[in-house]
Amino acid sequence: MNLGTRKLLDRSFTALGIGSIVIMGMMLLVVLVPIVFNGVTANVFRGTVEHRKLLYNEFRRGDKAELQREIVESDAVRSKAYAMLDQFEVEMSSMDEAKQAEYQDKYRQVKESLKALLGPRPGGDIPELTRYKYGQTRWSKAEEKLHELLYEKQWDYSNPDAEAKEYFVSRSAGFQGTSLVKLFPYVEENLDRMLLPEWTIYWGFITDSSIDSHIFGGIWPEIQGTIFLAIGAMLFAFPLGVIAAVYFTEYAREGFFNSLLRSANSTLAGVPSIVFGLFGLAFFINTLKVSESKSVLAGSLTLAIMILPTIIRSAEEAILAVPKTYREASLGLGSTKWNTIVTVILPAALPGILTGGVISLGRAAGETAPIIFTAAVSVGSAIGLADVFNSPTPALSWNIYNLASEHEAASEIRHVQYGMVLALVTIVLLLNMSAIILRARISKKLKG
């Protein structure tokens, strides 16, 4: 091979390496950017008058007089649309049977769409479920619903080989020649006057409980559950892990027993997270019966076992990184080994130990599989501190799964799901970043 080709190969090898690192960075961006972008819309969005109605009725928040004024204003515009419906109903009753049957179904769809858009008609029955009591609270959703009102979705099955394609048919064409035709352009033009959208920052998304299984309201119970579980896990795992690390670094003698313990540690680190869940169910709940059924306590214990190896390893590394001179100086002054460990080595290693602890805290907050069988419920209110021993809690990680895959209106509440993912990712990444910064400062300090 001549020199030119060898150089070419060398350069392409370098390019390959940099390329794969760039791909990893891109992946991080590709995952994070949509989560951040869509997650923010859970807090900041164009809220309609329905949103303000909801806030006042459910949480007693907002200015009552201002709200009354807005309701009157929007009702004035809405009443014209309702008048058109009434007019068409009168018109329909005077038609012959065949025509009535033709319009009946179409008219029902129009009425349903309008109800989904604006909420139940004033003066009618008040629906049981909160989700039907209000119209669209978010302007972006309202625009989607408006499209549903104006156009009917149909499927094209004409090509038997390919998948069916969807296409849209204007609803107003179906009512040609009747008085209802006027409704569609009227609603389309006056929707903003009916819903009065304005930019809203809804901090309640973080601090409110959910209403009607996350259709409305916020995610505070989930955030609180995540915090409880993660801190509970740390309470068990952190002291144990640090003591074990002290033993491994200061007292353990090389030998069969010690290597066995080390193997046990790395085995524990490699156990799949779902197996921790099974173990938590079989041991903490079914055997020890720490609680009747799922509880925060059982979940915390399970998570604690999961993060224990990480804490031990990082604490060991931090203790080993303490310069030998510290130890020698302390021993030289006549203090005992235990005294040296407690007063000299542990304080010096503390930032490093904390770094590992913070990373483990993030891991405990983000993990889902161990808490599925031990602590998590789908819907629930925030629990008090006294209930942690016997009641389960909703948690961010579990509810993201639950809302995205099992909720009956999963595609309607994407903004809530994104908001939850953003909250979880923010908690975990903030913890990790503070660990990274902490570590950078330690390494600077150790370098002197």
Place this chain on the structure above:
Amino acid sequence: MNEEGNATAGRSSAFVVSARKRKLQKITKSAGESLLFLVAAIVAIIVLFIFYFVARDAIPFFQIRGFSEFFTSSEWYPADDPPRFGALAIIYGSLMVTAGSALIAVPMGIIAAICLSDVLPFSMRQYVKPVIEMLAAIPSVAFGFFALVILAPLLQSFGGPILMWTWWLIATPFLLLAVIVSSELLVMSISDDVRRQQVQRILASAFGIVAILLLFFVGRGLQKIEILTGTNALNVSIILSFMALPTIVSVSEDALQAVGRDMREGSYALGATRAETIIKIILPAASSGILAAVILGIMRALGETMVVWMASGNSSHIPDPWFNYLESVRTLTATIAGDMGEADQVTGSARFHVLFAMGLLLLVISFISNFISERIVVRQRKILSGQ
């Protein structure tokens, strides 16, 4: 009272400690040490407990149903009457997504690790490492959400074009390189300079045409593929590979760093380029450590629950043909997570215990691979320190 007396005695003559006090000190010391040992031993006890309690609930399943059905049948109807517990398709699904993610993550991870340890200047490394750490820190459920809500619809509606562009982007540079290098290698034996260059030009253009045809027709073939469901093995493999990457990168980077500077310098001194040094000297020396990294990364993918549960489609059948990554699959972890909700009510039934049998299978696999990777690391350390 007596204690106080001892203490004053100790203080008055600083270096003379009474026999009694020395004994007391010894006792406290050994008691403290054994207490520390007990705490450290908790880890081992936990591991034993995990094996015991998972096995305790797994064994009844094999007592009720025997071994053969679980491992050889792919009929998974646990809720039917009579129920059927064939887990072959589920085990196969686990292996399939793990293999798929390994195919992406292993080459990428090793190359990224090489780049981190040998190619990038130190100042750049500071910025790359946090990226890898953040990739490792993102919760699995967030990845699962991404796979389900963003990647799956994309694959479903633009699957063909995505595959085509991926093929073009990846294959073009490699084929270009292959054309140049192979034409170079084939003409090496010709001694006449002018003639060699002529032959090389002809060969390069011939190979180039073949490469372009290959690029074009494979790309067209890929473009025609219609992906029926976005929640499939391919989607999961891609996401899992990015979850396994941080492990592979950081562990193999450690292995590469462990290879001493002297080896690198020796190779450079003999006139080797950086790529040659890495491929012929450093990689073989670090190979066992890299193998350990690969095993750990693969275990991460095999044990992952949320991504596969949310985005694999959860259909328990062996894809047809067996390598069809565009079909939905179901994995062991997702089955445990998904079925426990219903099986929980009937503790003691085969339906409950079969999930523990799956957990035991996962546990045993992870234990064995962990053991192997640990042995490998220990051996490498011995070899490298021996040199």
